[in-house]
Amino acid sequence: MDQTLRDASEQGNLDGLYSSIARDPKVLDKIDEIPFVDTPLHVAAAAGQTQFAMEMMMLKPSFARKLDPNGFTPLLLAMHTNQIQLVLKLLKNHKDLVCAQGRGGMNPLHYAAQTGNLDLLAEILRVYPKSIEDVTSQSETALHVALKNDMLDAFRLLLGWLRRAWFRSARLLEYRMLHWKDLDCNTLLHIAASKNQLQVVRWLLAQGWRTRRYLVKAKNSEGFTALDMVDNQEMRNMLCRARAKHASSLPKVASWADYFISPVTINEKLFVCFFRGKMQMSNDMRNMLLVVSVLLVTIAYQAVLSPPGGFWQDNSIPGTNNQFNITAATSVTNEVNQVPHRVGTVLENRINFLTEQRDSSEKQVS
Template sequence: MDHNLRDASEQGNIDALYSLIAIDPKVLDKIDEIPFVETPLHIAAAEGQTQFAMEMMMLKPSFARKLSPNGFTPVLLAMHNNQTQLVRELLAVHKDLVCAQGRGGMNPLHYAVKTGNLLLLGTFLGVCLKSIEDVTSLSETAMHIALKNEMLHAFQLLVGWLRWAVFKNAAFWGKRMLNWLDLDGNSVLHIAASKNEPQASFFHCVLY
């Protein structure tokens, strides 16, 4: 990426962005042609430059699903850098970004579960509940991730949404996720039992 564009993205300088576009109207198109690339949106997301990121979303919405060479979407990078407000602003434009999977098949909901960020987890479930159906490249559901990382509050929040949320085939998906096996052949209840058997019994009662 041109260093002037990188600087503009890091600093959130929208005027500089348009000056660069005036010099080379295809400057953003050239970046978009690359399958795996760090876009100006990735940089702005990591730096918390919300206004610049929203401008970039308007100009190049395709950047929002681009994977960087390290396998991260702009939303995932923002989460890694604790840019919570920027994450919310991006989702306000495109709710389905909650389902955009990056490295390891992780989507933003998976990452919120892994880190125990209940505020973002609740936001993600509210804007795109179907993201709970996604599995990682290790065939892990969000519930697997919660228990493997001992994020019990996140697990309970997921259970609550699956139990009470009104969407088509909710009961079917709840049972399917409980019985889903990761690549090691473990279901959610297997993992709970390996961590602490009394907890496994509690979860079994809650879920059924």
Template sequence: MDENLGDIALLRLVGSLRNAAEEGNIDALYALIERDAKVLKWIDKIPFVETPLHTAASAGQTEFAMEIMRLKPSFARKLNQNGFTPVHLALQMNHTQLVHRLLDVDETLVRVQGKEGVTPLHYVVQTGNLEVLLEFLKVCPKSIEDITIRRETVLHIALKYNMFDAFQLLLGWLQRAWFRDVSRWEKLLLNWKDDKGNTVLHIAASKNQSEIVRLLLKFNTVDVNVKDTRGRKALDMLQVDNPQSNCARHLTGLKLFCTSDAKYDANYFKSVVSIEEMVYIMFLRLTTNISNDMRNVLLVVAALLITVSFQAAISPPGGVWQEDGETHDGLRHYAATSIMENGIYSILAGLNAISFFVTVFATFLLLPSGFGTRLFCLPLYTLSLYFIASLCLLSPKISFPHEVIEIWKIFILSCVISPGGILLLVVFVSVRRNKLVVAFRPRVKVLDTTLTM
């Protein structure tokens, strides 16, 4: 009897908590906790329950939700009787600001699976909310790996619900992502089969979406020969349904290259990746996958190569003339110039210059991005000037002053063009890298107490 009375009292307390959550009354919350300090703990023991956080999320009561999140963060991962988490409910009611605040506390809430294995990321793809979709990918990139009970990825869901803008955004995100193991993500997601054996290429072909097919065929990792559970390839489906369609022609091998401007919003990821961007994405992925130990080793090797190249420039093979004079052939030579013939010297100097500048550029790529790396642009530039000056000054001079004047002309042009070109290349690469880094940079956490200005 006492147990029944206790259950009735608890139910009344839970009802009062629900009312407080709907109204966003934090004072009422603590009044109820004062009546029974274990009320939140008892609620947490129930496997599937409408917690106060669920109620606050549905009602859009942000402050109340954050207070509950602080007291009982486990509520954020619980499912109610309908199979939804608080984040799911907030998204359904379009309370995006509340969703952002919850993610400030725990970014992995994006990956919590609700009814039928649908995560919050899957839901925003279903609804086509590009702004929230991009935010979710920023705070938790690994959420793109999650699948539903039907083995559907976010790409499957986007096509299933005809959210083609979201699909293009996801493809662009995959192309530009430079995280470790992202190449594995790309290959896995683009060739993943749902419970019916359909890849995203099968779905695009079945919907006769020629633009989507064209975009997919830009990925070398897409396997056009994959078969569904009925043994059909994507091309087979098109040839049966509409053999003269644009999709069928695309699947026979059409590949297009085009460019677009990069913008830091959904349009950026929906745009086609330019060739120059592809090259740098490849470099960025390679440098990101390098471990710190390997990076240190490569930097040491690069430093040694720069040292050797520079030493070869100031101390050419065969040495230099010690004084002015003439050779046995009657050719005039000058002190501190190379003993080698002019043609041989030019070949060796050219090869040495290639080695030097490639190593300098590789050194820049291996350095972490940031202000410190940009500071290296100036010493790299001045070192390049010194290198070119050494090659020019030590080159064999046949006649004076005409040849010397010509050499100085070459030196001045080289000082402006060669190191300047390297500097422009470094700046360009730095800007490209910063664009990609910023595009994937997570939003600043409001609740991050370790943040320093």
């Protein structure tokens, strides 16, 4: 990028921008071809030039996700230089920028959790809640980032947001986030215990017995539970009351290698046989079997409730016309008995038709 365009970006000079474009119509395309570069959007974001940044986003949207030589996107660079108003403006008009990851896999939510900017953290969650599922290159969620940087208020905000979420699958998301392990297999409880964050341990143990039961027994990559990493006696007592255990006292969990080497049980054989057959069945076949099953139940039910002539007529007299009633009942019984045969015929014809279609397709492919 030439100095004239850089100066225009720093000063927010739109006339200077369009003068550079008039001199060289491909000036922005040439910058975009470089993998890691300071774009005019980076320069404007770092300088807090909101109007210029918005104009550049319109002219060259691809700049928004481009990384500079230090691994920052324009939005992360604006956060790094504390240009909060520009960040909020960009997020309002371009919500998808929250997903743009920079150095270390950090997105704006991770960075807000790292710096403890609560207002920005809340705004990001409001405009793009799915960003809480993103992880860094170290497999850290925003919750992990907040704890590792001792931003306890940021952690409490994220935890409160998770507990208040009511959209579809919110319960599953809360479960996943609270049980997530980073690259070293450390849970949130491992981090809180190692950093002596007593209040965080109290918050985590209050999340319910399912979460508590898992967290107190989880091991990290070094084989330690949270109780193994505690130095504080009050925290140790708290974990013991939650039935936490040392890793040495927990039963050994069989590895996948041990499982695959072990003999296959009869139950596993039946399970595998069933699902292999199910997986080889086409969608048409599954749908057809479902329809046939429903038809079978419906026909049998209607035949019993509404027989031809009825089991009992309104004008019949008890003790008379017995032959008619017996005949009607017999005809219904015969009709119901014929249902499986009829359905079986339909099913057989349908299977033959699908088989012929499959064979024909295989021949065409070959």
